[in-house]
Amino acid sequence: MRRVVVTGLGMVNSLGLNRRDSFKSIAEGQCGIKRITSFDTSGFPVQIAAEITNFDPNEVMNPKEVKKADRFIQLALKATQEAMQDSGLLNSEGKCDENIADRFGVSSGAGIGGLGNIEKNSITCFEKGPRRINPFFIPSALVNMLGGFTSIEFGIKGPNLASVTACAAGTHAIIEAGKTIMLNGADRMLVIGAESAICPVGIGGFAAMKALSDRNDDPQRASRPFDKNRDGFVMGEGAGALVLEDYESAKARGAKIYAELVGFGESGDANHITTPAPAGEGAARAMKAALSMAQVEVDYINAHGTSTAYNDLYETMAIKQVFGSNIPLISSTKGQIGHCLGAAGALEAVISIMAMEEGVLPPTINQEEKDPECDLDYIPNVAREKKANVVMSNSFGFGGTNGVVIFKKV
Template sequence: MKRVVVTGLGTINSIGHNVEDSFKAVVAGECGIDTITLFDASEYSVKIAGEVKDFDPSTVMDKKEVKKADRFIQLGIKAAHEAMHDCGLVNEDGKVNEDIANRFGIISASGIGGLSTIEKNSVVNANRGPKKISPFFIPSSLVNMLGGFISIAHGLKGPSLSHVTACAASTHAIADATKTIMLNGADRVLVVGAESAVCGAGVGGFAAMKALSTRNEDPKKASRPFDTGRDGFVMGEGAGALVLETLDSALERGAKIYCEIIGFGESGDANHITSPVMDGPLRAMEAAFAFAKDHTGEDVKIDYVNSHGTSTPVGDVNETKAIKALFGGAQNCPPVTSTKGQIGHCLGAAGAIEAIFAIKSLNEGVIPPTINIENQDPECDLDYVPNTARNVELTTVMSNNFGFGGTNGSVIFKKYEN
């Protein structure tokens, strides 16, 4: 099978509008969670989220097109734009050359898609009738339209696929893109995960499940993975994009290589639609390890795990137990962190954004902290790099994401070595 490397990165989230600013902020422990401004949340039990501030979609798409795309698509376009320019494969008009277009695919991902557009048009339909529904409603809200808009913008004519596997969606998209390239289905694939569900229906829905933190009076400390005071996750929004390609093509054109993808694994809990069990995440990680060993012919040593770490009472303990089982006890585990304290839980975009943070950690030799750990949960007994970043040489890192429905994904990145 072909070797697959990452040659382009892009992101936008609540602490930065690009990769460099975002990673600098996440390492510094800055927090983008604040009082909700995207809608009037005054009557909601949850009033906080990790919103993207000061974003003008007309900077990355034509003003006439903005109204045709839900905010999650707009954010995805922004991240994709950065990644495509970062990889060095677009010309002056932002498109790839025709000689590579047919084998340049895109795999998009979102947990929910255009929820705010669905909400708005449902209200219009109920109050004003079906004739007042926007003609852009359906194409604006479909998850695969994220890939549709972006493929048109950059002229990508290879496989166009989409994942909607809750909070594991963009992790699965990375794995799927890697498989596609390894099996010669494409030479290059752009992966884009995007989410913007900070609206009345989104916040109200998760709040009704008792899944969200209600620490409204102290939003910067509301998301606190692995701390005894955690009371639920905080919704975030944003997007992440990665350009994957064959090692041969990257070397041939002298591309900057961020890392090699050496392993990935997926699993299903087959247990409960919202409550996790240790078995599923453990098997996803084990599958990633097994693939990496078969692919490289070597035993895999993980130096750092960017965990799913949502700040939920059950989820954090469950993932901790799975990681301990994987490595054979707490004493054998590498450092484990969650960056959701800084940006919130970006749902279907979480995997792409957190993969970017993991890859940047690998390249810069620094592990971002898990912020807001004041009293570490005794059941969460690993090294979570609390509150302050740590400089350490890294060779191989793992990124985990798990979703409702019992869907799990894990990806392993390694420094490229000649």
């Protein structure tokens, strides 16, 4: 099978509108979680999130087109524009050349899609009748429109795929892209993971199932992965993008190669719709599969680390089961940018690759009181300067769907 490398990176989240600003803030231990400003949270049990408050969709789309795309698509365009420019594959017109377009594909992922637009148009239908529904509603909300909009944006004509696997969607999008290139279905794949579900029904729904932290008066310390006093995740929004490419093609054109995708693993828990399999059994199988494929020693794990009681405990147990006495350094960046649901895997892959590039492993902030059952080195509170040649990124989603990717320096 062909080797797959990363030649472009982009991301947007509550700490930055590009990968450099975002990673710098993450490495500094900053937190993008605050009180929600996009809607009135009066009466909501949860009033905090990692919102992106300085993003203007008119900067990435023609203003006439903005109403045709839900916010998760708009954020995706921001991240993909950065990744595509970074890859060096765009011509002077901002498109990929015709001679590579047919062998250039898109693999996208989101957990929910256009939830905000679904909510708004449902209210419109109920209050004003079906004739008042926005005609762009359906195409604005579909997850695969991430690939639709971006393929049009850049003239990409290869395979156009979408993964809708809850919080593992971004990681599964990377895996699907990697498989496509390895099996010669394309030479290059643009990977996108995006989500924007910070809306009344999104916050209300997750709050109703008691999944969210309700530390409304202390938002900066609300998300606390692996800490003894963790009480739920904090919702985030954002997008991560990667350009994956056949190694020989990248080498031939003199592209900057950030990393090689050397391993991936997938599994299903077959246990419970929201709770991970006991002791992280499903997560462990995904990690083992990725390691079996990669045949490398991992230096750093970007954990799923949601700041929920069961996830953090079971992920810790799974890591112990898989790595034994040779456990890598671990951190979760969700304490800083929130849990971006289907975008999380793509964002965290970008963060992990940048950690390799910069020689700085991001911290797990808000680790104030050690949980005796979560007793590994999670790089508490302060980033660690350390060379890492191999990084692993974990993603686990509702429904018991698990995805793991491993990247290595070339």
